[in-house]
Structure formats: C-alpha cells, structure tokens
Amino acid sequence: MAESSGFDPQLALSHKFPETTYTYTARDSVLYALGVGACARDAVDDDELKYVYHANGEQNLQVLPTFAALLSLASLPNGFNLPGLEYDQSLLLHGQQYIELYRPFPSNGCIHNKVSLAGLHDKGKAAIIEFETKSYEKESGELLCMNRTTVFLRGAGGFSKSSQPYSYSNYQTDKASAVKIPKTHPFAVFEDSTQPSQALLYRLSGDYNPLHSDPMVAKIAGFSRPILHGLCTLGFAVRAIIKCICKGDPNLIKSITGRFLLHMFPGETLITEMWLDDLRVIYQAKVKERNQTVLSGYVDVHRLTSAQ
Numbered sequence: 144m145a146e147s148s149g150f151d152p153q154l155a156l157s158h159k160f161p162e163t164t165y166t167y168t169a170r171d172s173v174l175y176a177l178g179v180g181a182c183a184r185d186a187v188d189d190d191e192l193k194y195v196y197h198a199n200g201e202q203n204l205q206v207l208p209t210f211a212a213l214l215s216l217a218s219l220p221n222g223f224n225l226p227g228l229e230y231d232q233s234l235l236l237h238g239q240q241y242i243e244l245y246r247p248f249p250s251n252g253c254i255h256n257k258v259s260l261a262g263l264h265d266k267g268k269a270a271i272i273e274f275e276t277k278s279y280e281k282e283s284g285e286l287l288c289m290n291r292t293t294v295f296l297r298g299a300g301g302f303s304k305s306s307q308p309y310s311y312s313n314y315q316t317d318k319a320s321a322v323k324i325p326k327t328h329p330f331a332v333f334e335d336s337t338q339p340s341q342a343l344l345y346r347l348s349g350d351y352n353p354l355h356s357d358p359m360v361a362k363i364a365g366f367s368r369p370i371l372h373g374l375c376t377l378g379f380a381v382r383a384i385i386k387c388i389c390k391g392d393p394n395l396i397k398s399i400t401g402r403f404l405l406h407m408f409p410g411e412t413l414i415t416e417m418w419l420d421d422l423r424v425i426y427q428a429k430v431k432e433r434n435q436t437v438l439s440g441y442v443d444v445h446r447l448t449s450a451q
C-alpha cells in the first residue's frame with residue numbers, strides 16, 4: 144500500500160497505455176544519424192556514409208540500430224504523466240535503456256507501438272519506473288524491436304515502507320546493472336568528440352525536454368548547463384562498437400544494454416572502451432575531460448567478423 148500521496152503503485156500498474164503509431168521518413172533516420180555523430184569527423188567515412196547518403200536513392204540508406212530507442216520515447220505518455228505517479232518532472236533522469244532488435248529498420252516506415260509498465264521500484268531517495276515498448280511494422284505486423292526504458296525520478300522515492308520497499312518487475316534480471324567491467328586492457332578503444340551544439344541537433348529526433356537546451360531548466364535540475372540526452376551518448380558508444388567490432392555492419396547488433404552513470408555535457412569527448420566476451424561486447428564510455436565513466440553496458444552481436 145502506498146504511503147505518500149503522490150504515488151499509488153496499483154493505480155499506475157493497472158493503467159492501460161494507448162497504442163500509438165510512429166511514422167518516419169528517410170530524413171528522420173538521417174537526422175538521427177547526424178545527431179549521434181555519424182560522419183562528423185569524416186564526411187566520406189566508409190563505415191558511416193550509408194546512414195546519411197546513398198548514391199542509389201534514400202530507400203537504400205541504412206539505419207543505425209539505436210534508432211530503435213526513438214520508438215520508445217515516441218510511445219510514452221505525453222508530458223511524462225501517468226495516473227498514480229506524481230513527481231517533480233524537473234528531476235527526471237534517464238537511467239537505463241535495453242533494446243532487442245529483431246530486424247534491420249527500413250529507411251522509412253510506419254510503426255505500431257504497444258507499451259506497458261515493466262517495473263516500479265522504491266529506492267528511498269528515488270523512484271525507478273520501467274516501460275516496455277514493443278514496436279511492430281504496421282504493414283506486415285512484424286515485430287521489429289523491443290525497448291525497456293528505465294526512468295530515475297530523483298526525490299520521488301519513500302512511497303512505501305522503508306522496512307519493505309516496494310519493488311515490482313515483470314521480467315527476471317536487470318541486465319544493465321549486472322555489467323562487470325573487466326580489469327584487463329580493452330580490446331578496442333574509440334575516441335570521439337561531441338559538438339557544443341550536439342543536444343540542439345539531437346533533440347530534433349524527438350526528445351524536446353528543455354533539460355538539454357534551456358540553461359534555467361538545467362540549473363533547476365541541478366546542472367551547471369544543459370546536459371546531453373542519454374540516448375545521444377548511447378548512440379555515440381554503439382556507433383563506436385559497430386566501427387571497431389562489427390567492421391561497420393550495423394546489422395550484426397542483436398541487443399543493446401546501457402546504464403547512464405553520470406551526466407555528460409555537449410562538447411565533451413567520449414572515449415568508448417570495449418572488451419570481447421564471446422559474442423558479447425562489454426563497454427564503458429568515459430568523458431575524457433573529467434576522466435569519469437558516464438555509461439556502461441554490453442552489446443550482443445550475431446557473429447564476429449572474420450578478423451577477430
């Protein structure tokens with residue numbers, strides 16, 4: 144039974160999310176690729192030009208696998224409101240993202256999303272909410288991907304008895320928190336700069352939260368200036384993995400897990416370190432200027448390319 148007035152877990156869990164439709168064009172997939180830094184260092188990069196230009200027409204463009212995460216945001220409640228969950232929206236942070244990919248994305252399409260609440264946890268100082276989104280290609284009805292989005296609501300915990308904190312999950316293991324970074328030297332390391340305007344570009348892919356663009360909103364949230372979208376950082380890290388481990392082939396990615404450990408500011412340099420464990424790439428991404436890890440997780444691949 145909930146003890147605080149703002150949270151009613153049973154009401155939240157009984158909520159039925161409306162099914163939504165998301166239509167995107169080749170322009171959206173290109174804008175997304177540019178937003179996560181594709182071709183930023185080299186406009187004719189052999190591994191990355193295919194995400195932003197194709198000589199034989201836009202229907203031949205390839206789509207980065209992390210594009211899937213946009214579907215989870217597009218499917219979630221407008222204004223971040225849900226019955227039974229009252230909280231201070233300025234303190235919301237993206238905690239984790241888990242993506243399963245079942246098929247490469249076409250360069251444009253119409254997607255049907257089904258959302259459910261996958262988890263709700265009272266961590267005392269914070270509440271954690273997890274949403275699961277299944278995305279189907281509208282025309283064929285085929286399942287394209289599944290996203291699990293974890294939202295960390297600072298200051299919203301303490302809604303249950305501290306002796307028995309509320310915890311609900313509709314799945315078995317929390318994959319992102321289970322990541323152990325090896326003590327050995329990484330198999331590969333990739334350094335990439337984000338631009339000071341990175342968040343202003345990335346937001347055009349659909350996440351217009353002013354935390355990433357408005358200095359006053361960022362200050363209220365506890366940051367000296369606007370921070371980068373977590374999914375933008377994840378996009379940079381997975382692009383590094385595709386480049387270093389998959390020899391540029393985005394279709395080798397099977398699933399992606401990432402936990403956002405610390406905020407990143409636009410303009411900072413990201414160093415992604417990667418370790419191979421069979422068909423799993425364990426990674427962590429550090430901000431070079433502050434020598435701090437901002438993201439860690441793992442990516443499962445279908446197979447390794449012959450050189451590994």
Ligand SMILES: CCCCCCCCCCCCC/C=C/C(=O)SCCNC(=O)CCNC(=O)[C@H](O)C(C)(C)COP(=O)(O)OP(=O)(O)OC[C@H]1O[C@@H](n2cnc3c(N)ncnc32)[C@H](O)[C@@H]1OP(=O)(O)O
Pocket residue numbers: 216219220223224225228235236237238239266271272292293294295320350352370371372373374402403404405406407
């Ligand atoms: C109500 C309806 C809501 C609807 C909302 C729908 C929309 C949702 C859309 C998704 C988000 C869109 C908006 C995007 C925002 C961003 O992109 S924000 C930028 C990216 N994110 C960040 O920069 C966050 C970086 N991380 C941190 O700053 C910190 O890790 C933290 C999240 C503040 C937590 O640190 P701390 O308070 O020190 O936590 P701990 O004491 O270590 O741990 C407490 C428990 O919480 C668990 N935990 C810790 N971190 C995370 C995490 N990142 N994700 C999930 N869980 C986390 C941790 O395991 C502890 O639990 P126990 O082990 O059980 O004690």
